[in-house]
Amino acid sequence: MKKIFLAAGLSALMMGGSAMAQNIGASIARFDDNGLTIMRNGMTAHIETLDGVNLQMEDAQDDVARQLDQINNFIASGVDAIIVNAVDTNATEAMSNAAAAAGVPLVYVNRQPVNMDTLPDGQAFVASNEIESGTLEAFQICRNLRAEGKSGGARGYLMNGQLSNQAAVQRSKDVHDVIGMDMCNFMELIDEQTANWSRDEAQDLMTNWMSSGEPFDFVIANNDEMAIGAIQAMKAGGIDMADVQVGGVDATPDALVAMAAGDLDVTVFQDLAGQGAGSIDTALKLAAGEDVDKTVFIPFILVTPENAAEFQ
């Protein structure tokens, strides 16, 4: 509580000090998530380039109730705009209502709110289009397999992220959709399981799969951490990484190293820092009363060994 009073007092002081200063409050689902950390850093870096904009960032600690409290506290302390990276995308209705009632602009970032179609005026969503990522990944794996002459039939595994997460569900659906296309229907999934975005769980899952002894040609993971876990398990199992197509999403530094080593074949760069910066820009536009599209898309980029150097 003390911290909130302090923040409120501090922002009041700042507003008093400079009439032009803009105050933005941001509530992030969790500070210890790797991807969200890149996004957070993108926000802080962008703020430093802007004059007279203050950013107050709070950690919602994956707690829906705490996040709503934070938003109400932002409103109470009179911020000019609020940015929300939702803990639970199903719980955004109350947040939208609270902000709309107070007349404070609200920007959702990275995670799509459930009330997307009914967002009140002065609210927007900044993210990458999740349908792109899984599709780009699976389609490139499909092309690589074809190029290797495996279009007669290829079998493999799909590693899901957290099952309660919308991005994971969407990316897996994209993979199924790509496999359903005429050009890629030679691909067959032996099994799909969750490894909860985690490298450690992915290692164990892959080793479990390999213990069945079934030959396979590809492993598609919903994120890079799981793809790296799968690679580590396959290498420990003596599998030649040249024989297996492995795909992930995120283009993390670790993944780019794995790609340079020839282990990871495909990943997709989600411009998280760009999303963070985009959310600030959108919030400022809304605060200034400008017209903003309800959805602001920051594109995904396919990363293969050919262009990997650009992302390092």
Added chain:
Amino acid sequence: MADTSHGIGGLTYDKKKRSLPGELNIFLAMIIIVVIFEILGQVLPYMNGQSFLFDTQDRFDTIFNEARLRIIILQVSIIGIIALGVTQVIISGGIDLSSGPLVGATAMIVMSFAQTELVNGNPNPKAVFGPWAFDLPVIIPVLVGLTFGAIIGSINGALIAYTRIPPFIATLGMFLICRGIAQAWTRGQPVSFPTESFAALGKGMMPVFWFVGLAILMHIVMRYTLHGKHTYAIGSNEDAARMSGINVKRHKVRVYMIASMLAAFAAIVLSSKNLTAQSGMGIFYELYAIAMAVIGGVSLTGGRGSIPGTVLGAMVFGVIQSGFTYVKLDAFYQLMAMGGIIIAAVVLDKMRQERAAARS
């Protein structure tokens, strides 16, 4: 947990209750679970008659599917190391909830001292400290990790022994503190790219080697040394233990310190195995470690249980986890099934204890 006067027996605990028969039961339960999976493998149409533990495709020299046997133990080794320490904490009548976050915090700190300077010829993109911390001999990160574990553990123990707050509260507080340390250390950024010698600690089957080695060591400590005997005595009846001249406070500090050092070591092996440290590592590890001990016959009221029991409890976990993947159980149902099995195991163990008590 402070109320141990209703514990089983007096200072002279009943030796029968922690010798072979108990562990044999867990072993039988494990065999039953294996048999269930074998039957499912034959019955389910999409399994093509593949066996769970046996080599049906002639891939190995022995009759077993060696790859499956390896992963069953490998995937529980790291939490198993934590469970060894938790076992002696629970036997002493306490509980340790801080081990999972301690794994996260230790991994972050240890990995910062285990980084290489160059990654594929480029400077390490994840460097935490300056050049002095690159390519240190492997003993440095290991010692840093164990020292950190020892500090956290002795704070846990001192809080419980000297301020007499319940172990649940003391270690819950430490749970939050450690997760905070893990996040604050690099402000949420993961730490990667360790030296080769550090990476060797958790490579391949090394986690199993550490788990088995430490289990043997802890078994000797619990069964044949004064430390072990005093731990059982305190857990059975703390007042009696104090009156018979055991320095209960000092002993408790030692018990929690050993538990946290084992959790810290688990973090070293985990970060080495994964070649990365992340602040979110070790989520639910404390609960799984406690569950392994409890399935292994360790009583939450203290004074009863054993290291071999906990090792078997860990193996039961491994069998279930591999079995789920083997029968391709839909991931949406795995947690439910796991929870059900944990409860069933403890209920069965409780019934067996009551029958045994009624007989004697």
